[in-house]
Amino acid sequence: MTTLICDVAVVGAGIVGAxxxxxxxxxxxxxxxxxxxxAGSGATAAGMGHLVVMDDSEPQFALxxxxxxxxxxxxxxxxxxxxxxxxxxxxxxxxxxxxxEVHRKQAFFAARNVDAQALSPRELAQAEPxxxxxxxxxxxxxxxxxxYPPCAAQWxxxxxxxxxxRTMIGSEVRSLTGHEVTLADGTRVSAGSTVNxxxxxxxxxxxxxxxxxxxxxxxxTDRYPGYVRHQLIELGYLKSAHGSHQDSVAFNVQPRATGxxxxxxxxxxxxxxxxxxxxxxxxxxxxALEYLPGLARLSAVRTWTGFRAATPDALPLIGPHLAEPxxxxxxxxxxxxxxxxxxxxxxxxxxxxxxxxxxxxxxYLPERLARSAVHV
Amino acid sequence: xxxxxxxxxxxxxxxxxxxxxxxxxLVAAAVLASGQTVFxxxxxxxxxxxxxxxxxxFECRLSIDxxxxxxxxxxxxxxxMEISTDVA
Amino acid sequence: xxxxxxxxxxVGAGPAGLAAACAAAEQGSHRVAVVDDNPSAGGxxxxxxxxxxxxxSAAQWLERVRASRLTMLAGAQVVDRPxxxxxxxxxxxxxxxxxxxxxxxxxxxxxxxxxxxxWTLPNVTGAGGLQALVKGGLPIQGKRVVxxxxxxxxxxxxxxxREHGAIVRVVAEQAPWSKLLRFGVGLAFTAxxxxxxxxxxxxxxxxxxxxxxxxxxxxxxxxxxEQVTLTxxxxxxxxxxxxxxxxxxxxxxxxxxxxxGCGTAGGxxxxxxxxxxxxxxxxxxxxxxGIGGLEKSLVEGQIAGYSAAGREDRASELFAERxxxxxxxxxxxxxxxxxxxxxxxxxxxxxxxxxxxxxAGRLAAQPDARTAKLQTRCGMGPCQGRxxxxxxxxLYGWPCEPSVRPPIFPVATENMVAR
Numbered sequence: 059m060t061t062l063i064c065d066v067a068v069v070g071a072g073i074v075g076a077x078x079x080x081x082x083x084x085x086x087x088x089x090x091x092x093x094x095x096x097a098g099s100g101a102t103a104a105g106m107g108h109l110v111v112m113d114d115s116e117p118q119f120a121l122x123x124x125x126x127x128x129x130x131x132x133x134x135x136x137x138x139x140x141x142x143x144x145x146x147x148x149x150x151x152x153x154x155x156x157x158x159e160v161h162r163k164q165a166f167f168a169a170r171n172v173d174a175q176a177l178s179p180r181e182l183a184q185a186e187p188x189x190x191x192x193x194x195x196x197x198x199x200x201x202x203x204x205x206y207p208p209c210a211a212q213w214x215x216x217x218x219x220x221x222x223x224r225t226m227i228g229s230e231v232r233s234l235t236g237h238e239v240t241l242a243d244g245t246r247v248s249a250g251s252t253v254n255x256x257x258x259x260x261x262x263x264x265x266x267x268x269x270x271x272x273x274x275x276x277x278x279t280d281r282y283p284g285y286v287r288h289q290l291i292e293l294g295y296l297k298s299a300h301g302s303h304q305d306s307v308a309f310n311v312q313p314r315a316t317g318x319x320x321x322x323x324x325x326x327x328x329x330x331x332x333x334x335x336x337x338x339x340x341x342x343x344x345x346a347l348e349y350l351p352g353l354a355r356l357s358a359v360r361t362w363t364g365f366r367a368a369t370p371d372a373l374p375l376i377g378p379h380l381a382e383p384x385x386x387x388x389x390x391x392x393x394x395x396x397x398x399x400x401x402x403x404x405x406x407x408x409x410x411x412x413x414x415x416x417x418x419x420x421x422y423l424p425e426r427l428a429r430s431a432v433h434v
Numbered sequence: 435x436x437x438x439x440x441x442x443x444x445x446x447x448x449x450x451x452x453x454x455x456x457x458x459x460l461v462a463a464a465v466l467a468s469g470q471t472v473f474x475x476x477x478x479x480x481x482x483x484x485x486x487x488x489x490x491x492f493e494c495r496l497s498i499d500x501x502x503x504x505x506x507x508x509x510x511x512x513x514x515m516e517i518s519t520d521v522a
Numbered sequence: 523x524x525x526x527x528x529x530x531x532x533v534g535a536g537p538a539g540l541a542a543a544c545a546a547a548e549q550g551s552h553r554v555a556v557v558d559d560n561p562s563a564g565g566x567x568x569x570x571x572x573x574x575x576x577x578x579s580a581a582q583w584l585e586r587v588r589a590s591r592l593t594m595l596a597g598a599q600v601v602d603r604p605x606x607x608x609x610x611x612x613x614x615x616x617x618x619x620x621x622x623x624x625x626x627x628x629x630x631x632x633x634x635x636x637x638x639x640x641w642t643l644p645n646v647t648g649a650g651g652l653q654a655l656v657k658g659g660l661p662i663q664g665k666r667v668v669x670x671x672x673x674x675x676x677x678x679x680x681x682x683x684r685e686h687g688a689i690v691r692v693v694a695e696q697a698p699w700s701k702l703l704r705f706g707v708g709l710a711f712t713a714x715x716x717x718x719x720x721x722x723x724x725x726x727x728x729x730x731x732x733x734x735x736x737x738x739x740x741x742x743x744x745x746x747x748e749q750v751t752l753t754x755x756x757x758x759x760x761x762x763x764x765x766x767x768x769x770x771x772x773x774x775x776x777x778x779x780x781x782x783g784c785g786t787a788g789g790x791x792x793x794x795x796x797x798x799x800x801x802x803x804x805x806x807x808x809x810x811x812g813i814g815g816l817e818k819s820l821v822e823g824q825i826a827g828y829s830a831a832g833r834e835d836r837a838s839e840l841f842a843e844r845x846x847x848x849x850x851x852x853x854x855x856x857x858x859x860x861x862x863x864x865x866x867x868x869x870x871x872x873x874x875x876x877x878x879x880x881x882a883g884r885l886a887a888q889p890d891a892r893t894a895k896l897q898t899r900c901g902m903g904p905c906q907g908r909x910x911x912x913x914x915x916x917l918y919g920w921p922c923e924p925s926v927r928p929p930i931f932p933v934a935t936e937n938m939v940a941r
Contacts, residue, residue, distance in 0.1 A: 095892070096889075096890065096892050096893040096896065097893075098896060099892060099893070099896055103896050139897070139898075208896035208897060209896075209897055212897055227889075277935070277938070279935065280495075280502070280503045280904055280932060281477070281503075282502065316477055321935070334927050334928060336602065336604045336928075336938075336939040336940075337939075339938055339939050340938075340939040340940075340941070343935055343936065343938060343939065346935075347935075347936065353935050353936075354934065354935055354936035355501060355934050355935070355936070356934070356935050357502075357503045357904075357932045357933070357934060357935070358929060358932060358933055358934070358935040358938050359903070359904050359906070359929075359932045360902070360906065360927065360929075361927055361928060361929070361938070362927060455659065456659060458573075458659065459658060459659030460655070460658030460659055460660075462655060462658065462660075463655050463656075463658040463659035463660040464659065466655065466660050467659065467660060467661050471644040471645055471745075471746045472644055472745070472746070473644070476642070476873075476876065476879050477877070477878055477879045477903075478879040480642060480873075480879070481643075481644055481745055481746070482642060482644065482876070483644030483645060483647075483746075484647060484651065484655060485635070485646070485647055485648060485651055485876075485909070486632060486633060486635075486647075486648050486650075486651045486909070487647060487648060487650065487651035487652065487653070487654030487655045487658075488560075488566060488632060488650070488651065488654055489559060489560075489931075490632050490775075490905060490908045490909070491635075491876070491905055491908065491909050492877065492903070492904040492905045492932075493876060495904075503904075503932070507654065507655065507658070508559065508560065508561070509561075510561050
């Protein structure tokens with residue numbers, strides 16, 4: 059039986075685990091990253107790859123904004139395959155109620171130095187000619203961007219390895235404590251600390267974790283360069299992301315560098331079957347057609363599903379586990395894992411090193427869920 | 435296609451130029467016959483034309499009557515069709 | 523959308539599908555339909571025969587189709603199986619759902635393409651691919667054509683092209699003469715009529731160089747094909763030409779069977795003696811169960827059709843004929859097995875995935891198929907691995923069978939799901 063030794067064992071080589079490994083390796087720690095499957099092949103591969111600032115809450119904004127700045131700083135080092143495109147986000151208002159939201163967001167961002175411009179219906183139509191007429195307006199956030207997540211995760215992991223980290227890809231983890239990882243083949247890893255960055259699989263390794271899978275569908279089209287120029291999201295998106303325990307869809311379309319369009323989004327709780335569900339696809343497409351009617355005749359090439367790791371309060375779990383000394387959590391990022399992977403990594407590295415993190419980390423600490431009675 | 439004189443000919447346009455083809459001709463064949471061997475550009479800008487002739491390779495995609503990405507080897511020419519090769 | 527229902531629904535209007543449909547329909551009480559995405563029936567081998575059949579077997583079967591009152595749904599692409607007993611199709615008139623009791627899959631095969639330098643040049647096509655284009659109206663008179671790759675299809679293509687006026691310079695079969703000879707001798711004992719067929723084809727190719735143990739190493743040209751470099755392992759030479767019709771054998775079209783959850787082995791659908799798959803009420807026949815050509819398709823199609831119609835007695839009468847056809851298929855596979863040298867034709871700059879322009883150099887560096895797919899997007903373009911899948915399997919040993927999700931073929935976004 060083999061025993062390996064490291065300073066930090068990171069379980070999960072998705073974009074969050076990879077980013078954490080890189081930050082820890084940069085701190086000079088001996089890092090081992092373990093995943094049963096290839097890097098970035100889980101939720102990381104399924105999602106859209108949107109780098110976005112969000113304003114649902116101050117802590118959410120803080121983590122996203124911090125992360126976005128880190129991505130912008132990292133950009134010059136990223137290879138072409140990561141496909142970093144500064145296309146910006148355009149939040150679309152369908153009615154006057156949503157227009158109020160446009161102005162509220164604009165004020166929120168402006169007060170925090172995030173460039174955001176309210177668009178009139180005419181300006182909206184100029185910015186995105188394929189949106190249907192009759193929309194109320196929009197908010198353009200030019201600093202937002204889009205990347206291709208599997209290549210980003212691989213690059214982050216490769217960068218961790220360049221800084222001395224080791225990886226065990228293809229190794230399944232059987233159990234995890236604060237100082238030891240046991241693999242399915244009996245290998246033991248002895249670690250100063252461990253990190254559970256296993257996304258939807260995190261609760262299997264750490265009992266009682268309040269992380270639930272939230273299924274999503276996506277469709278990708280053939281190439282239509284210039285058909286859509288920004289990441290487009292309806293303002294009702296937020297109602298869906300927070301809502302309830304019911305199935306929901308929202309209009310969300312992303313242009314890829316190739317000109318292909320990614321069409322989303324959908325959310326379902328308590329479904330673990332990865333099969334594509336025609337009913338959900340129908341609802342999602344119909345919602346998208348309400349904003350981009352011309353989408354109807356564009357050629358759809360593929361559909362797939364993925365599972366987001368969701369927590370009860372829509373904030374990720376970053377920090378030490380209450381009851382298990384040595385164990386840290388870096389999971390529960392729901393639909394914002396791509397963006398906040400870098401911020402998460404910096405916070406986690408600071409926590410493990412005992413430094414003050416660059417932004418306050420209290421709101422993401424796992425212990426908050428034990429304290430508060432907020433369960434949505 | 436064959437030497438049967440009884441076959442109708444159709445008129446259509448290929449990249450804005452008028453062309454006459456025998457009834458029953460596939461769009462891909464009509465475009466090749468007009469001397470146009472490049473149907474589209476690949477994702478990195480290489481010239482491409484039909485490969486499989488049976489609708490599975492997607493290299494023969496053209497705009498037909500304003501709709502992009504039609505597999506031209508699976509579509510029969512019709513009177514008045516407007517065919518464009520993708521040079522974007 | 524109201525639901526049309528059939529007792530037996532056949533997917534694929536090639537010889538296997540037509541034979542299956544006729545067999546089922548001739549049992550009288552059954553409502554039978556055939557679906558195919560091509561504009562007319564015939565599949566690949568009987569392409570263009572629907573109007574004026576030239577081959578006796580095509581004529582005979584097409585007549586049986588006409589006489590049997592089955593419903594032909596041409597120009598209909600299968601998109602999805604939204605629930606058991608139902609298929610979603612896309613047609614020019616929009617989406618259409620069809621209900622069935624029994625489903626017979628006869629989706630046939632496509633050519634196996636292997637990458638070599640500049641194989642992506644315009645005017646490099648499949649062997650069957652060029653034949654399909656010529657049958658579809660491409661003028662080939664006076665054009666110089668090199669036919670290369672592997673399989674009996676090459677001879678048939680060369681003959682057809684010649685009949686349309688092409689100058690066929692050479693037919694280059696990669697299999698060595700020793701294997702072809704053994705195959706031919708074996709046929710002389712077990713299937714004399716096939717030897718006669720081959721000799722007949724050979725006779726129509728006087729003046730064409732028929733080379734065994736020969737394969738292409740590169741295509742060359744400026745923006746379009748100008749010449750092909752061939753080799754026999756000892757020397758190389760150039761063949762100036764206008765078209766290269768090149769295919770290295772056939773690969774079963776497994777996408778619909780996989781979507782339905784059918785069991786497969788070695789790239790083919792596994793079936794029992796009645797051509798039934800492991801999915802209840804789903805049958806498979808023809809090239810789907812093994813590459814074997816016309817006779818295997820016809821006999822397996824009939825067995826599936828009789829069986830789906832509840833006539834297992836009639837089906838079992840054809841078992842001996844099927845056995846003979848399967849032995850031929852086995853011999854075919856052995857004779858035309860792809861040689862090792864073909865694995866090394868691609869250079870690091872050679873495109874392997876044409877949809878996403880992924881080169882061999884990038885792919886060779888990947889540890890496994892899934893990582894390669896995610897990191898390079900190989901196989902994620904419109905063809906969904908239909909062209910590069912068999913090639914990467916041959917070159918890198920990656921498993922060739924993707925997990926298939928709807929839509930099976932690209933479809934207008936609004937037609938992905940029926941309302």
